Amino acid sequence: MKKVFVTLLFCLLIVGITFSAAAKTTTLTFWTFQELHQQFLEKEVARWNENNPDNQIALEATVYPYDQMHNKLLIALQSGVGAPDIADIEISKFANYLKGNTPQLVAFNDVVDPLMGQMIKARFDNYSKNGNYYGIPYHVGATVMYYNTELTDQAGVDIDDIVTWDDYVAAGQKVKAATGKPMTTVEVTEHWSLYPLISQIGSDIFAEDGSIILDNEKNERVLTFLDDLVHKYDIAIPTPGGFHHSEEYWAFMNDEGAASLMMPLWYMGRFVQYMPDLKGKMAIRPLPVWEEGGNRSAGMGGTGTVVTIQSDHKDLAKDFLVEAKLSVEASHKLWTELGFDPVRWEVWDDPVMSESNQYTDYFKNEDIFGMLLDIKDEINPTMITEQYPQAIDLLKKNVSFKVIKEQSETPAEALKEAADELRQ
Amino acid sequence: MKSIKNFYQKFINSKKVAPYIFVSPFIIVFLVFYLYPIISTIIMSFQEIGFGEAEFIGLENYKKLFNVHYKNALLTSTNYTFWTILILVPLPILLAVLLNSDKTKFKNFFRSAIFMPALTSVIVAGMFFRYAFGEQASTLANSLIGLLGIGPITWLQDSIPAMIALVILCVWRWLGVNIIYFLSGLQGIPDAIYEAADIDGANSWDKFKYITIPSLKPVIIYVITISVFGGYKMFAESYAYWQTATPNDIGMTIVSYIYQTGFNNFNMGFASAIGITLLLIVLVVNLIQLNLFGLFKKED
Numbered sequence: 001m002k003k004v005f006v007t008l009l010f011c012l013l014i015v016g017i018t019f020s021a022a023a024k025t026t027t028l029t030f031w032t033f034q035e036l037h038q039q040f041l042e043k044e045v046a047r048w049n050e051n052n053p054d055n056q057i058a059l060e061a062t063v064y065p066y067d068q069m070h071n072k073l074l075i076a077l078q079s080g081v082g083a084p085d086i087a088d089i090e091i092s093k094f095a096n097y098l099k100g101n102t103p104q105l106v107a108f109n110d111v112v113d114p115l116m117g118q119m120i121k122a123r124f125d126n127y128s129k130n131g132n133y134y135g136i137p138y139h140v141g142a143t144v145m146y147y148n149t150e151l152t153d154q155a156g157v158d159i160d161d162i163v164t165w166d167d168y169v170a171a172g173q174k175v176k177a178a179t180g181k182p183m184t185t186v187e188v189t190e191h192w193s194l195y196p197l198i199s200q201i202g203s204d205i206f207a208e209d210g211s212i213i214l215d216n217e218k219n220e221r222v223l224t225f226l227d228d229l230v231h232k233y234d235i236a237i238p239t240p241g242g243f244h245h246s247e248e249y250w251a252f253m254n255d256e257g258a259a260s261l262m263m264p265l266w267y268m269g270r271f272v273q274y275m276p277d278l279k280g281k282m283a284i285r286p287l288p289v290w291e292e293g294g295n296r297s298a299g300m301g302g303t304g305t306v307v308t309i310q311s312d313h314k315d316l317a318k319d320f321l322v323e324a325k326l327s328v329e330a331s332h333k334l335w336t337e338l339g340f341d342p343v344r345w346e347v348w349d350d351p352v353m354s355e356s357n358q359y360t361d362y363f364k365n366e367d368i369f370g371m372l373l374d375i376k377d378e379i380n381p382t383m384i385t386e387q388y389p390q391a392i393d394l395l396k397k398n399v400s401f402k403v404i405k406e407q408s409e410t411p412a413e414a415l416k417e418a419a420d421e422l423r424q
Numbered sequence: 425m426k427s428i429k430n431f432y433q434k435f436i437n438s439k440k441v442a443p444y445i446f447v448s449p450f451i452i453v454f455l456v457f458y459l460y461p462i463i464s465t466i467i468m469s470f471q472e473i474g475f476g477e478a479e480f481i482g483l484e485n486y487k488k489l490f491n492v493h494y495k496n497a498l499l500t501s502t503n504y505t506f507w508t509i510l511i512l513v514p515l516p517i518l519l520a521v522l523l524n525s526d527k528t529k530f531k532n533f534f535r536s537a538i539f540m541p542a543l544t545s546v547i548v549a550g551m552f553f554r555y556a557f558g559e560q561a562s563t564l565a566n567s568l569i570g571l572l573g574i575g576p577i578t579w580l581q582d583s584i585p586a587m588i589a590l591v592i593l594c595v596w597r598w599l600g601v602n603i604i605y606f607l608s609g610l611q612g613i614p615d616a617i618y619e620a621a622d623i624d625g626a627n628s629w630d631k632f633k634y635i636t637i638p639s640l641k642p643v644i645i646y647v648i649t650i651s652v653f654g655g656y657k658m659f660a661e662s663y664a665y666w667q668t669a670t671p672n673d674i675g676m677t678i679v680s681y682i683y684q685t686g687f688n689n690f691n692m693g694f695a696s697a698i699g700i701t702l703l704l705i706v707l708v709v710n711l712i713q714l715n716l717f718g719l720f721k722k723e724d
Contacts, residue, residue: 067668071687078692079473096690100474180501189581189671222654242581242671248558389689401671405581420492 001198021063023057027319029084031073032378033066034303036269037088037138043333044324057320066090073097075227077104077308083163085311086321089135091126091302095388098129106307106314107132111322118346119326120299120354127304135304136325141264142372142379143196143287143298146271147213149364150281151179151259159285160228165225168288172235175259183235185249186226186258187403189242191395192263192300199298199380201290205422206383214391215412215419223411238405251272262287264300265372268339272362283364286375295378334403341372387422394418462703469541470695485697494698496673497681498705500587505655505709506676509590509648512602517644519599520606521636540602549597549666554580557589557665565589580665583674590675595662598654602647609643610636645717649710656706659683677704 032038038061038129043104045059062084064072075082076146077097083104089097097105111122112133120140127135147159155178157171172183187193198204203218213219229236237258241248244263253261254275256374261267271282287295305325307317324330332352339359347353353369399418402409409417437442469485471478519538523531541549556564557579566576578584602700613635621631637644659679662670670676676684678698688694714720 068688074687074690078473080476093688096688100477102475102477104475189669214686247555248560251560393684393688396669397671397673400580406672424488424491 006061011320024054024315025058027060028086028311028313028317030059030061030086030088031069031084032061032063032088033069033090034088035063037305038063039352040333040338041324043337044330045320048320048323049081055316057316059297069095077310081310083308083310085313085317086305086307088305089127090305090391091384092392094135094254094304095384095386097306099386102128103132103134104309105134106311106318107134107320108136108307108318109133111318112136112326115322115326118344120343120345120376120379122299122379123164123343125381126302126384127306135306136321137302137304138301138325138334138338139371140268140343140345140376140379141299142341142375143200143262143264143300144371145285145287146257146261146263146267146284147283147285148259148278148281150221151175151181151256154179155259159283162285162288164292165288165290169229169233169235172229172259173233176235179259179402180254182237182258184229184262185239185244185253185258186230186400186404187243188401189237189358189396190244191317191392191400192244193226193239194223194395194400195392196262196264196287196298197226199300199382200287200295202295202380204380204383205395206385206387208383210383210385212387212391212419212422214422215415220412221413223399223403223415227411230246230404231407245270251255254278264299265341266339268359268363272339272358278392279362282362282411283342284368284371285407286304286371286378295375295380297375297378299379299382335369341369345376347371348376361394391418394421430476439659461564463484465696465699467527468693471520471693471696473692481693483693487718489697490692491703493673493676494682495675497678500673500675501656501658501677501679503587504590505652507587508594508598509651509654511591511595512651513644516599516602516647517606517637517640520603520610523603523630524607524610533601535600536695538603541597541599542601546660547596547664550593550661551594553589553593557585575687580675581671583672586665587603587671588675589665590658593664594658605643605647606640609640613639641717644718645714648717652705652710652713656702656709678705 006184030038030041032041042059042061045057049056063069069087070089073083073087073089076094097103109132112119116124123137123140124133124135127137140408149159152159153174153176155171155176159171162168162171166184175181175183195205198219201218201222203213203216203222205212205214207213226236230238239249239360240246240252240257243249244261244267250270254277256278263270265284268284271278287298289296303319307314307321311317325334326344328344328347328350331344331347332350334342335353336342336355336357342348350367354367365371395418399414403411403414432571436445447476470480470482472481472484474656487692488625503631522528523535558566559576559578559580560566561576563576565579569577577585579589586672617635617639621635626634656677657679658677662675662680666675668680668684670680681703682695682698685691685698
């Protein structure tokens with residue numbers, strides 16, 4: 001009797017195992033440093049599971065602090081164990097993970113190449129090496145100018161008349177005279193003022209062959225311009241708190257501290273979240289140009305989602321990410337839920353992109369995406385090399401700080417010093 | 425079966441083996457978590473490290489040490505160590521004497537109040553201090569100096585105020601701990617000595633100078649030694665104020681530099697080389713310090 005019972009139990013077990021294999025739920029682990037990304041991908045998993053009943057995914061997502069996540073992932077990849085299937089890597093850290101001859105990330109070319117016609121390719125190039133794409137971007141990060149129209153109106157400035165940076169300076173002087181407030185703020189402990197302008201003017205930190213051009217004439221012109229905004233024209237101040245993500249700045253700006261701000265489009269979320277009092281006053285416009293006909297934007301920042309070679313489900317993870325971040329539906333949600341400008345520009349003029357949501361309600365623009373569509377071809381790619389993390393470090397810590405805040409070096413000296421350090 | 429058990433009992437109970445078993449936890453922890461990492465750090469400091477690949481590059485990493493950031497880090501750490509010791513030895517002695525005196529009221533309250541900060545996490549406390557040292561006129565630090573008629577200061581973007589902010593955070597956190605050390609030292613001084621001094625007509629200052637301080641010397645040496653270590657290995661305070669990038673290195677300590685090089689820029693070899701120099705620096709500073717206090721002199 002006992003024997004029969006045991007046999008029966010055994011059979012049941014076998015059936016149970018086969019049955020659960022048939023339902024096929026694959027667990028994918030995901031590390032990120034941004035809770036919004038986790039929430040977004042979890043919703044995307046639900047959508048995937050609806051569409052793929054026989055290929056279910058369970059996402060095990062963990063949100064770590066920014067630094068901790070990048071370090072943990074680096075160590076896991078370096079030691080060869082413990083990495084997740086999917087991870088977010090921020091752009092300024094990405095090069096660390098492509099160091100050496102044995103990339104620890106899986107190339108996306110087979111799934112991404114067919115879509116490239118509808119994508120902003122420059123954003124994929126940021127996460128590529130030797131022609132292989134290792135990361136899937138969330139957004140374009142088009143840099144734009146945010147104007148506080150209440151202040152510009154007070155000064156009699158029409159922001160649509162601001163075409164060149166010279167116009168911008170003239171408008172700034174009017175604003176300063178009429179309101180006593182600075183036209184803008186310049187970051188001194190991060191790089192979101194200097195680097196977008198460097199890219200916009202058609203220069204970069206590295207040339208295409210990887211050599212360092214940080215101290216070229218164009219960059220000197222950009223840094224001199226930023227310095228002049230503060231010290232010559234007297235229409236800008238160093239950002240309170242040092243950078244545009246500091247609590248000091250948010251308090252300052254929310255209190256109508258400055259009339260405008262240059263940041264990428266993803267900064268919209270910060271306005272909505274941290275500067276509620278400016279609701280209905282802010283308008284978004286393309287950047288003023290350096291020369292007539294010049295670029296009116298620059299692609300900045302970003303996060304590449306990667307699949308690690310330690311994953312047991314590489315193909316599934318890749319398919320899922322393409323669906324969750326690049327498909328038409330996903331692109332719509334990136335805008336409506338996260339306020340990101342999706343890299344699939346093809347969807348930018350879809351009706352859903354101009355429907356009202358928390359972002360369109362906040363800003364005075366009629367059609368944010370119409371404007372983006374206008375400037376989509378005016379975004380230069382940025383060159384990223386192994387030294388990129390170090391270069392960004394230097395931009396953050398030394399270059400603008402020494403010139404604009406400490407005033408201990410001239411623009412040329414500061415750029416040369418940083419460039420020389422990178423050349424060593 | 426029985427013989428195995430017998431052997432086992434004999435083995436465990438034998439006077440030769442038992443001591444080794446008792447110290448083995450420490451030995452194992454030491455070997456795995458201290459000696460192995462030290463040796464592997466030394467090896468890594470001569471290597472260029474990639475993913476699963478390591479290449480020996482001789483002294484390249486050490487040559488890179490001659491750069492301005494390393495110099496800045498070294499200066500910041502040394503400055504910080506100097507100022508923290510300068511404050512965190514005399515001040516706790518003074519407070520310990522007060523707290524030890526019979527005349528002080530609410531002693532227990534003050535003892536626990538002063539000790540409390542040591543129990544908080546540096547990061548949590550650092551968040552508070554980060555905001556307290558914000559640059560608007562309304563922050564805590566700027567309001568306080570405003571009372572003295574000094575204008576608002578950009579605390580965390582200027583080297584001297586930044587050092588002050590670091591030292592204040594350190595003093596706030598470690599004052600209570602050092603007071604505990606000195607209190608225990610004070611309680612070890614026999615009352616008879618003070619009574620004898622009273623009879624000889626010594627005043628309070630004389631008693632402090634000729635009895636208290638000399639009796640506390642071993643504690644003082646101990647506190648200075650751990651403060652040298654603590655000062656040079658400081659990282660969390662700097663991280664709390666500036667995360668990983670401090671403008672123009674004003675708050676970057678040697679350990680922050682290791683962290684940035686190793687993790688932020690993924691240059692493990694160079695980071696290891698910096699780590700080795702830190703070990704040597706702390707060793708040398710402590711040897712000099714202990715030598716000055718005469719710790720290596722033979723007892724007469």
